[in-house]
Amino acid sequence: MYEYTGNIHMHSTFSDGALTIPEIAALGNKQGLNFLIVTDHQTLAGLDQGMEGYYDKTLVLIGMEVNEHSHHYLALNVRTVVPDNESNPQQVINGVNQQQGIGIIAHPFEKGSKFYHNGLTFLWTDWSVQGFQGIEIWNHLSRWRDELTGIFRGLLLILKPSLALHKGPYRETLRLLDGYQVQGKQVFAYGGSDAHGIRFKLPLTSIEIGSYEQGFRSINMHILTDQPLQNNLEHDRQLIYQALAQGNSWVACDYYRNSRGFRFEAQSPRGKWGMGSTISWHRGIDLLVKTPYPARVLMLRNGELWAKSQGTKHRFPVNRPGVYRVEAEYRRGWSWQPWIFSNPIWISE
Ligand SMILES: [Zn+2]
Ligand SMILES: [Zn+2]
Structure with a gap:
């Protein structure tokens, strides 16, 4: 890529x-x-x-x-x-x-x-x-x-x-x-x-x-x-x-931290899929996120907060279909700075 x-x-x-x-x-x-x-x-x-x-x-x-x-x-x-x-x-x-x-x-x-x-x-x-x-x-x-x-x-x-x-x-x-x-x-x-x-x-x-x-x-x-x-x-x-x-x-x-290097993809024994993809639901799908700096990653499912993770490498095992997207934030002073808004991956029934 x-x-x-x-x-x-x-x-x-x-x-x-x-x-x-x-x-x-x-x-x-x-x-x-x-x-x-x-x-x-x-x-x-x-x-x-x-x-x-x-x-x-x-x-x-x-x-x-x-x-x-x-x-x-x-x-x-x-x-x-x-x-x-x-x-x-x-x-x-x-x-x-x-x-x-x-x-x-x-x-x-x-x-x-x-x-x-x-x-x-x-x-x-x-x-x-x-x-x-x-x-x-x-x-x-x-x-x-x-x-x-x-x-x-x-x-x-x-x-x-x-x-x-x-x-x-x-x-x-x-x-x-x-x-x-x-x-x-x-x-x-x-x-x-x-x-x-x-x-x-x-x-x-x-x-x-x-x-x-x-x-x-x-x-x-x-x-x-x-x-x-x-x-x-x-x-x-x-x-x-x-x-x-x-x-x-x-x-x-990209003003305070360049987001270059961010990645969001779905992976399973059957393959790998990028943002914008639609895949059909099967067991063993993980959503993988990489951030170029330590970040708080919010995984949204159907528009609702579904899981959170902090660090630079993030793995979310998926247990049901839905549309998944990522928002990443980093700590700036006392608050979390909105940073990255990914496009989604659809996991359909
Ligand atoms: Zn204009
Ligand atoms: Zn305009």
Whole structure:
């Protein structure tokens, strides 16, 4: 297995981001990211202008973010623009599916901040929709903005944006995702920076909100592939999108501890299976988890806490079917820092 790290939600000068794609790619390179997916609002201009490709060691792929005021939807691996449809987001989902793309419901829950357009939020409210591939459980910028609850706190968050990472994703979003996974639906967890790098000029200085550098060090996607990247756009694009579509991946906050090296798999005398797999129940299945640093590993079964373990190697013998996923946390001061959110393994009847 090969592991690659990337960030899959950000904006460039083709929409409301501050930097061009080559400038963004240079920052991705600096952070050691293997891939970036640029998701400008309502446009695939980067794709049309031939900007997909390797920039030094980082592969830049181009997707888009559909809809403006609500029902934001990330459309990855699409070749033509998916039109907005805020009142009927099912049409947007269908539009991505027609292109065999990967569609992700972006930041479905947000609280907003009275310091940002009087509490403006970009929510997903139509839950009658079907056929989407994922939910963005952790969005750095959205979570950062929601933490702006006061002037003093705002100043702290500008000086130290990582404060917004401490509480992890919203439980509401995770519960929602669990609901789909318990029904056996192949809906996966995704996360990203949503970096815009917007600078506000002040009389003596300027401040940057949602910087790319901070974003690329924070909420990333890690994927596992059975072949290595080959420094070839066509081949590597397919490999990355395939891993993202199959859910052999996890979302992590890499800011304090890089999650590189995390593993979650099922093993029995009959074989080994990775995240995103469905296996039929039989005796002798163990769920194996490895964390690159000592961690508290929570094993969830059907969305409920099922077992806990501490250390770096964790083994959970399975005694019944269910959908299993991992949350890992490490000790930071007096609390446990939310860190890794794996995609699940289904063990069916
Ligand atoms: Zn959005
Ligand atoms: Zn966005």
